[in-house]
Amino acid sequence: MDLKLKIWRQQGPGTKGKFVEYPVKNISADASFLEMMDILNEELVAKGEEPVAFDHDCREGICGMCSLYINGNPHGPDSAITTCQLHMRKFKDGETVVIEPWRAKPFPVIKDLMVDRSAFDDIIQAGGYVSINTGGVPDANDIPIKKENADLAMDAASCIGCGACVAACKNASAMLFVSAKVSQFALLPQGKIEAKRRVESMVAVMDDIGFGNCTNTYACEAVCPKEISVTNIARMNREFFVAKVS
Amino acid sequence: MSGTFSYSSITKKIWMSLFGLFLMTFLVVHLGINLLLLFDPSRELFNIAAHFMGTNPAIQIFQWVLFGGFIVHIILGVILQIQNWMARPKGYKISGTSEDSIFSRYMIYTGIIIFIFLVIHLGNFFVLKMQGAVPEFHHEGAGHMEDMGLLVVNLFKSTGYVIFYVVLLLIMGFHLDHAFQSAFQSLGLSHLKYTPFIKGFGHFFAIVITAGYIIIPLVIHFT
Numbered sequence: 001m002d003l004k005l006k007i008w009r010q011q012g013p014g015t016k017g018k019f020v021e022y023p024v025k026n027i028s029a030d031a032s033f034l035e036m037m038d039i040l041n042e043e044l045v046a047k048g049e050e051p052v053a054f055d056h057d058c059r060e061g062i063c064g065m066c067s068l069y070i071n072g073n074p075h076g077p078d079s080a081i082t083t084c085q086l087h088m089r090k091f092k093d094g095e096t097v098v099i100e101p102w103r104a105k106p107f108p109v110i111k112d113l114m115v116d117r118s119a120f121d122d123i124i125q126a127g128g129y130v131s132i133n134t135g136g137v138p139d140a141n142d143i144p145i146k147k148e149n150a151d152l153a154m155d156a157a158s159c160i161g162c163g164a165c166v167a168a169c170k171n172a173s174a175m176l177f178v179s180a181k182v183s184q185f186a187l188l189p190q191g192k193i194e195a196k197r198r199v200e201s202m203v204a205v206m207d208d209i210g211f212g213n214c215t216n217t218y219a220c221e222a223v224c225p226k227e228i229s230v231t232n233i234a235r236m237n238r239e240f241f242v243a244k245v246s
Numbered sequence: 247m248s249g250t251f252s253y254s255s256i257t258k259k260i261w262m263s264l265f266g267l268f269l270m271t272f273l274v275v276h277l278g279i280n281l282l283l284l285f286d287p288s289r290e291l292f293n294i295a296a297h298f299m300g301t302n303p304a305i306q307i308f309q310w311v312l313f314g315g316f317i318v319h320i321i322l323g324v325i326l327q328i329q330n331w332m333a334r335p336k337g338y339k340i341s342g343t344s345e346d347s348i349f350s351r352y353m354i355y356t357g358i359i360i361f362i363f364l365v366i367h368l369g370n371f372f373v374l375k376m377q378g379a380v381p382e383f384h385h386e387g388a389g390h391m392e393d394m395g396l397l398v399v400n401l402f403k404s405t406g407y408v409i410f411y412v413v414l415l416l417i418m419g420f421h422l423d424h425a426f427q428s429a430f431q432s433l434g435l436s437h438l439k440y441t442p443f444i445k446g447f448g449h450f451f452a453i454v455i456t457a458g459y460i461i462i463p464l465v466i467h468f469t
Binding site: 006019069072073074098100104106168170172173175203204206207210211213215216219223230233234235236237238239240241244 | 329
């Protein structure tokens, strides 16, 4: 298939960027979106032009490194997948594909389609962990945990921190990400001990960094490649309220 | 309580929700009184109710609480929106459309329109009442009182005002449609079993309240 790509090009942080059009030809419908980008980059290098910078790592949908805002959708038009799992059969021959970086003040553009998502690391460092002294491996079922809670914690922990929630939210809010990280600990006995301090610290850092406020539009849930539920946001609101009034 | 409680995004949302739900209860009471005009065309019931609301000491105090609720809800809404705009200084070439509710995208705009309507509404009734410019209504039991019902009926004789009123109420309905379930989510009240009911009831509430308010000018205008 032939496509017309409109790609955001930006030399570096703080520099002025612009959209540049690139026609690509003879792309296999079975190619992944990132393979299509690789083909484009090979052509650009062959012509002596600078390749398009974009983030990627495992290309298996688990590392959370790939991003790209494709035709108005984080991770493209398909649901519950990352960009690396998106295939060209989801596009029509001759289609114009607009590719933009995640847009949020806390995610500044590094170059072209790459953004700095270390703001998420700052939030995790504020409390997204359990402070325990390591020792021998505990026996399974040593601490009884309700199956329901174990499942919910596991669902929350499946967040890969890609930032699609921030990219999709009209307010660039990070509430889905932070709430998933708060929930995965709050639901388990090991995480309950530090639950109050954790939610207060993580929300404070989230606000200080400059993410927007949640207005419950649920765009985040709709685009999340790991289908993290907005019930986590409600849980974090509860956790935060309880932490502050108790 | 630490300073974080006063300024965090979640705190603002919790206050926003509490005042929003409080304002919804006001809408229900106000609608109940307005509907008296339909059940009693002589305006007696409506005027008695309006007189009670205008003279009862407890209601007089509550009136200021209500006024405060509006102000806090509006100020918080504007602060939240400004922060949200600041969080994305550069927008997308193609904006996303993945929101659950289309009305959720326009809460600040529907909110501003409701605020303007509120000012006009207060000018039409509350200010005239304060100035003592409302005609008198005689009631055998309670003696003389202000004929607030006549003000309403006279306003709804104007086709232009009825159209304006109906359009504004539809916008208020859009605001309510998202607001109801959103308030519960912000308060952390989410449950696998009850949340679908809350969402459904939110739509029902928005439709019933809006239809209830709209039917009054239409009936008065066309009868």
